Amino acid sequence: MLTGAKPLFLLLVQSRGTKAQVGFVVVALASAWFAGMQLQGVPLVESRSVFLVSWLSAVPGLYATGLLAPPSGREATLPRMPLGMHRLCWVLGLAALPVLLMAPMVLLQDGDAWRLLWFARNHLLVLGIGLLSAALLPPSAAWAPGAAYVLFSLFLGTSDEAGTAQWWALPNHLPDQWPAWLCAVALVVCGAAMSVWRPARAS
Amino acid sequence: MNRRWGLALGAVWIAVWGGLLVSRRDWWRSFAQSADAVATASILVWPLAVGFGAAQAVRLVRAGVVERIRAWPGQPVVRVLAKALAATWLPAVGGGVVALVLAAVGGLVSGSQVTAVPLREFAIAALGVATALLWGWLLGALWPSYAAAAIGPLLVYLALWLLPAPAGIDPVAFAGSTMLIGSAVELQWSAVALMALWQLTAALGAAAFVVGVLGRRRLLPSVGLGVVATAASVALLVLGPTGRGPQGWVERGPGAWDCRSVGERSTACLPRDIGFLADEYFAAMTRGDAALREVIGSEDTVRYGSATSTLGQPVDTVVFVDTTVSDPVATWAEYLTSFTAQLPGDGGSDCFAATDRALETWREILAGRAVSAEAVRGVSAEVAGC
Numbered sequence: 323m324l325t326g327a328k329p330l331f332l333l334l335v336q337s338r339g340t341k342a343q344v345g346f347v348v349v350a351l352a353s354a355w356f357a358g359m360q361l362q363g364v365p366l367v368e369s370r371s372v373f374l375v376s377w378l379s380a381v382p383g384l385y386a387t388g389l390l391a392p393p394s395g396r397e398a399t400l401p402r403m404p405l406g407m408h409r410l411c412w413v414l415g416l417a418a419l420p421v422l423l424m425a426p427m428v429l430l431q432d433g434d435a436w437r438l439l440w441f442a443r444n445h446l447l448v449l450g451i452g453l454l455s456a457a458l459l460p461p462s463a464a465w466a467p468g469a470a471y472v473l474f475s476l477f478l479g480t481s482d483e484a485g486t487a488q489w490w491a492l493p494n495h496l497p498d499q500w501p502a503w504l505c506a507v508a509l510v511v512c513g514a515a516m517s518v519w520r521p522a523r524a525s
Numbered sequence: 526m527n528r529r530w531g532l533a534l535g536a537v538w539i540a541v542w543g544g545l546l547v548s549r550r551d552w553w554r555s556f557a558q559s560a561d562a563v564a565t566a567s568i569l570v571w572p573l574a575v576g577f578g579a580a581q582a583v584r585l586v587r588a589g590v591v592e593r594i595r596a597w598p599g600q601p602v603v604r605v606l607a608k609a610l611a612a613t614w615l616p617a618v619g620g621g622v623v624a625l626v627l628a629a630v631g632g633l634v635s636g637s638q639v640t641a642v643p644l645r646e647f648a649i650a651a652l653g654v655a656t657a658l659l660w661g662w663l664l665g666a667l668w669p670s671y672a673a674a675a676i677g678p679l680l681v682y683l684a685l686w687l688l689p690a691p692a693g694i695d696p697v698a699f700a701g702s703t704m705l706i707g708s709a710v711e712l713q714w715s716a717v718a719l720m721a722l723w724q725l726t727a728a729l730g731a732a733a734f735v736v737g738v739l740g741r742r743r744l745l746p747s748v749g750l751g752v753v754a755t756a757a758s759v760a761l762l763v764l765g766p767t768g769r770g771p772q773g774w775v776e777r778g779p780g781a782w783d784c785r786s787v788g789e790r791s792t793a794c795l796p797r798d799i800g801f802l803a804d805e806y807f808a809a810m811t812r813g814d815a816a817l818r819e820v821i822g823s824e825d826t827v828r829y830g831s832a833t834s835t836l837g838q839p840v841d842t843v844v845f846v847d848t849t850v851s852d853p854v855a856t857w858a859e860y861l862t863s864f865t866a867q868l869p870g871d872g873g874s875d876c877f878a879a880t881d882r883a884l885e886t887w888r889e890i891l892a893g894r895a896v897s898a899e900a901v902r903g904v905s906a907e908v909a910g911c
Contacts, residue, residue, distance in 0.1 A: 342670050349676075365686045366565050366700060367548070377679070384679060388672025393587070452675075462584040463530070465675035469576055470537060473569050473682055478544040 331408045337397070338389045338412075346389060347419065350382040354424035357441050359434070361485050364477060371485045372476055376493045379441040380472045382420040383448025387468050389416070390452065390522040391461030397521065406518035413453065413517045417510055420445050439497035447492055447506035448472060453513025456522035464522065526584075527612035530577045534613065534654070535620020537573055541566035542624040551850045556632025557709070557798040560643030563624045564700035567650040568685050571657040572678035574617065578661020579674040581609050582735070586669035591739055602740035606662065606732065613658055618651045638781070638797035645717045649699045652724035657681070659731035666738045698767045708831045708847075709781035709796035716766040716773025723761035730755035779836045787829065788814040792838070794830035795848070802853055809854060809891040810846070813861055816890045817844070819898045820865060820905040858887035862908065870909025879907035 328336075335343070357378040361371040397405065421442045428438045448468050456464040472493060479491025487494035495502035545562040552558040585591055585605070594601050625647060632639045664673050689695040699712060699720055730751045737747030766773040784794040785807050793810035795803055810829045817827075825841035831848065846860040862883045866876075883904040890896050 339670065342672055345672065362686075365689075366568055366697065367545070370548075381676070381679065384675045385672050388670055388675040391671060460526075461671055462526070462580040462674070463533075465576060465580065465671055466533065466573070469675055469678045470573060473572060473678060474541070474544065476682065477541070477569055478548060481548075 330405065331411065334405070334408050334412060337392055339393075342389055346382065346385055346416070347423075349385045350420035350423050353378045353381040354420060354427050354441065357424070357437060359437055361483070363483075364480065367477075369483050370480050371483045372480050372494060373440075373485050375437050375440045376444065376485075377472065377476050379444035380448045380468075380493055383445050383450075383452060384465070384468055384472065386416045386449055387452030387456060387465050390456040390464065390517075392522065392524050394524050397524065402519070406521070409521055410514055410518050413514050417446060417449055417514070436497060443497055443503055443506050444493045446510045447502070450506060450509025450511075450513045453517055454509060457513070457516040457520045459523075461523055527581065527609045528616055530581070531613035531616030532620075534570065534574060534577060534617035535623070538563075538566055538570050538617065538620035539624050539627075541569045542628075549850075553628070553631040554635035554637060554801045555799050555850070556628060556637040556639045557643065557796075559628035559631055560625060561646065561700060563621055563628060564643070564646035564650045565697070566621075566624070567653055567700060568697055569682065570617070570621075570650070571653050571685070572681035574654045574657035575661035575664065575681045576674045576678040577613060578658035578663075579665035579668075579677050580661075580671065581613070581658075582662045582665025582739070583669045583671055583674060585739070586666065594739065595741055600736070600740060602736050606659075606735060606739075609662075610655060610658055614655050617654050621647060621651060621654075632798075636800040636803075638800065642711045642777075645712045645714075646699050649717065649720045649724060652721060652728070656724050656728040656731065659728050659735065662735045663731050663738065666735055694762060694768045696762065696767050698772060708833075709777040709798060710774050711777050713773045713775050716771075719761060719765040719770070719773075720767065723758055723765055723767065726754045726761060727758035730758055776832060776834050782830070782832060782836055784828075784830075784836060784838075787811040788818065788827075790823065790825065791818075791827045791829070792840070793846075794828060794832050794836060796831075799848060799850070802848065802850075805853065806848070806857075808893075809857055812890055812893060813857070813887070816887075816896065816898075816901045817861065817865075819901045820868070854891050855888060858884055858891055861887045861891075865905040866908045866911040868905070868909040870906060870911075876908070876911035879904070880911060883908040 357375040360374045362374055364370040364372055421438070424438055424441055428434060451468040451471060452464065455467045459467075475491035475493045479488045479494045480486060481488060485494065487496070492502040492505055497503075542562050545565060546553050546559055549558070549562075552562070590605075594605060625643070628643075629639050631637075661674075661677060664677050685696055699716070730753075733747045733751035733754060737744045737751060740747070762768055764770055781797055782794045783797050783800065783803060784792050787793045787807060787810040791814040793807055793814075795806050814827065814829070821827075821842070827842045827844060828836075828838070828840040829844045829846045831845060844861065844864045846857050849856045862880060865883060866880065886896055886900060886904045890901070
């Protein structure tokens with residue numbers, strides 16, 4: 323490392339926009355604070371509801387999708403390692419931070435581990451979709467699959483007033499449903515691996 | 526790229542419409558319902574259009590195109606905006622048109638009355654896509670990060686979802702006939718005009734702001750026009766059919782109803798839109814009328830159905846009978862039970878049990894099983910006054 327030069331990891335973090343990442347922390351805090359277990363009626367369709375936590379938990383992951391693309395193509399010209407590992411660490415930070423922020427809030431509020439699990443699972447799920455689409459799609463389109471999936475799940479993904487989830491609407495599944503966890507973990511692991519080997523395209 | 530986004534938005538439109546129909550069994554057989562679902566899909570199509578608009582603007586800013594636009598003589602930002610808007614909007618609306626055509630085919634196949642009435646709702650939904658794209662452009666121009674595109678759709682959906690309760694403003698009030706399956710309704714032209722004007726002023730306001738922000742030339746006139754147009758749009762939103770104004774839904778005239786004789790002095794009316802239920806409905810009402818005459822006598826003229834107007838033929842008694850698609854006979858039995866419960870009587874000692882017995886009796890009558898006149902009179906006397 324050159325004397326006085328910033329560490330590579332810091333340069334990587336700065337390249338994704340300091341203000342935008344502060345925004346991520348604020349969004350994660352707000353989502354975690356308000357993500358409760360209340361049921362809300364779905365608009366324009368009769369007799370269907372959705373849990374508040376199922377959509378608020380998707381907010382940090384959606385926001386993070388918008389941060390993944392590097393601002394220029396310079397990153398692609400650098401050697402894959404150690405930059406890939408730094409990128410992996412940063413992505414793991416995006417995955418862990420909202421959950422770590424929520425844990426003390428849950429303890430302060432009601433100690434309900436159920437909604438912490440729900441929040442963590444959905445955050446991983448949406449972030450995983452974002453990581454994969456950022457690697458496979460142009461940055462201007464990478465946000466779309468996650469946003470569309472979350473909106474579809476909110477509007478069409480329940481079948482009754484108790485918020486019973488449709489099989490395909492994983493954000494609405496209760497946190498004790500292992501297929502949703504499996505998908506969330508698989509997506510985030512694949513997405514994180516992609517961030518090492520095939521990072522998001524430059525915007 | 527813009528056309529591809531438009532195609533994606535069109536595909537989303539078809540998918541949301543399909544999802545709505547899948548979640549409502551047999552509603553594809555009613556053209557009014559399936560066509561209304563095309564308009565109802567706006568609640569997801571508009572938010573995603575905001576995201577696509579924002580992504581277009583962010584891409585332009587990040588690619589440095591905006592600097593080149595500003596250095597160019599004239600107002601190239603207007604041309605860039607118009608071109609991108611047309612390339613995205615037309616394929617997106619194409620998706621809605623495909624859904625509407627599929628709805629018409631489903632209606633024709635199942636004997637529903639296919640009319641041009643739902644085009645009024647669709648026109649507002651389609652205008653709304655252009656407006657949403659332009660407000661997305663403004664969002665992306667002011668906050669040139671793809672996080673804006675990612676988070677914008679959810680925020681807009683939340684606004685459309687949560688705004689009606691506290692503010693009394695329902696931006697998707699034009700999509701609503703699905704709540705009225707047993708009735709034949711249409712959106713009044715005055716409401717359509719007001720909502721179209723609301724969309725156009727909102728689109729103009731957003732476009733003026735975008736030109737001001739991206740073009741940075743003649744900023745003041747652009748922003749001024751944006752403020753005026755947006756203020757007009759908000760006023761129309763609050764005071765028009767989406768807010769405090771009359772909702773604009775009116776019952777359609779006799780042409781939309783299939784009215785048939787179901788007894789000597791009785792008629793029953795069903796919206797032609799749900800013509801696939803006609804045989805079952807008129808047979809059930811014929812049996813129901815014969816039984817009800819044991820209770821109310823044979824003097825009065827009676828009309829069964831959910832029409833609230835006279836339909837050109839005033840009658841002595843209207844028996845309100847609404848319809849559902851999932852279990853029509855049970856629903857008709859509930860309305861006939863409700864009618865007998867409103868007749869003069871002392872209500873008996875146990876209204877719940879009496880209502881259950883009456884409901885069961887009416888179900889049997891409407892389904893064609895033999896029920897004696899004494900039994901009908903008996904359960905009706907028990908439930909009267911409840």
